[in-house]
Amino acid sequence: MTKVAIVTGGSSGIGLSIVKDLQAQGLKAVSWDIKAPSENVPFIECDVTSETKVQAALAQTIELYGAPSILINNCGLQFMAPVDEFPLEKWNQLIGIMLTGTFLCSKFVIPSMKKNGWGRIINVSSIHGKVASPYKAAYVSAKHGVLGLSKVMALELAEYNITVNSICPGFVDTPLMRQQITKQAELNQMSEAKVASEIMLKPACIKKFTTTEQVADLVKFFVSDSASTITGEAFNMSGGWGMGH
Numbered sequence: 365m366t367k368v369a370i371v372t373g374g375s376s377g378i379g380l381s382i383v384k385d386l387q388a389q390g391l392k393a394v395s396w397d398i399k400a401p402s403e404n405v406p407f408i409e410c411d412v413t414s415e416t417k418v419q420a421a422l423a424q425t426i427e428l429y430g431a432p433s434i435l436i437n438n439c440g441l442q443f444m445a446p447v448d449e450f451p452l453e454k455w456n457q458l459i460g461i462m463l464t465g466t467f468l469c470s471k472f473v474i475p476s477m478k479k480n481g482w483g484r485i486i487n488v489s490s491i492h493g494k495v496a497s498p499y500k501a502a503y504v505s506a507k508h509g510v511l512g513l514s515k516v517m518a519l520e521l522a523e524y525n526i527t528v529n530s531i532c533p534g535f536v537d538t539p540l541m542r543q544q545i546t547k548q549a550e551l552n553q554m555s556e557a558k559v560a561s562e563i564m565l566k567p568a569c570i571k572k573f574t575t576t577e578q579v580a581d582l583v584k585f586f587v588s589d590s591a592s593t594i595t596g597e598a599f600n601m602s603g604g605w606g607m608g609h
């Protein structure tokens with residue numbers, strides 16, 4: 365039977381590449397997103413911060429495509445400000461999308477994975493799930509939280525043949541990343557080119573942005589049988605962040 369995959373935030377950037385790649389493998393992949401996709405891929409409108417909207421999107425997914433056994437918790441948002449100026453509303457929004465959203469989607473999709481006797485949950489965290497950068501209080505907190513939640517789920521779900529792994533990209537060339545270059549340039553009073561080379565790529569050994577297709581390739585590996593004994597891991601895809609000074 366064709367496997368059904370849900371990709372949150374699958375309408376743009378990394379998520380869109382993941383949807384297209386899973387489809388190319390012959391799976392049924394659908395984007396759950398607050399906005400329609402920029403390309404023609406299956407899409408169900410869903411705000412992952414809302415319990416009722418997640419439940420409704422799941423019901424629609426099952427009706428249209430069948431019971432899901434793959435969940436890619438990918439959607440995200442960035443907002444940068446010093447902690448003492450960080451608006452509570454933005455804190456709640458970022459934690460809601462990236463941490464609570466990962467929890468809610470997992471919570472409601474897990475029963476169908478258990479029923480199938482097979483499942484894969486892949487969380488797109490970030491290198492900021494392991495290290496910090498200034499001005500990213502909510503993002504760093506949410507991404508660290510996702511890694512903790514992944515470990516709990518890995519422990520709880522192993523006996524059901526469900527693995528839970530995370531991907532920790534450094535910087536990937538997407539609209540979210542481009543928006544950060546602009547904001548960092550403003551906060552640090554630097555040109556955008558300098559921000560890319562002197563701030564964003566500084567901690568990496570390889571001075572290149574990762575592509576969305578490369579992230580989709582790692583998702584493909586975690587979904588494959590080759591990865592059936594890998595769980596609870598958080599795999600960096602960061603050009604070697606933090607290997608030295």
Ligand SMILES: NC(=O)c1ccc[n+]([C@@H]2O[C@H](COP(=O)([O-])OP(=O)(O)OC[C@H]3O[C@@H](n4cnc5c(N)ncnc54)[C@H](O)[C@@H]3O)[C@@H](O)[C@H]2O)c1
Pocket residue numbers: 372373374375376377378379396397398399410411412413438439440441461462488489490491532533534535536537538539540541
């Ligand atoms: N781009 C990078 O450099 C980078 C690096 C590390 C981690 N990440 C992570 O990768 C993931 C994807 O990021 P991207 O760069 O592709 O961003 P993007 O902005 O291109 O895509 C994010 C998608 O999430 C959707 N979204 C936002 N709020 C939502 C909500 N409440 N419910 C459902 N969907 C929602 C957006 O509409 C958008 O389509 C994010 O979790 C991000 O933190 C990105």
